[in-house]
Amino acid sequence: MSKKQKQHQQIVPGNALAVKVIGSSREDLAHALKAFKRKVKSANILEEVKDRREFIKPGVKRRKQLQDAAFMQMVRDLHSK
Secondary structure (H helix, E strand, O other): OHHHHHHOOOOOOOOOOOOOOOHHHHHHHHHHHHHHHHHHHOOHHHHHHHHOOOOOOOOHHHHHHHHHHHHHHHHHHHHHH
């Protein structure tokens, strides 16, 4: 089976947050676990799940972003002097 065919088998239709790892035997378990962790990390699934835990209003997000930007600017100004 070619690499392209394996990648095609790993697609889960209808579920954007799904990760599928192909393994054939128990010896491949360590390899499959490493592949699973790599795919979850590269797909940013954990960050998405954490973001969906609670709803934060857009105005609150924007206010926090402005506060963070003002703080970082203050820190940069202190270091540049």
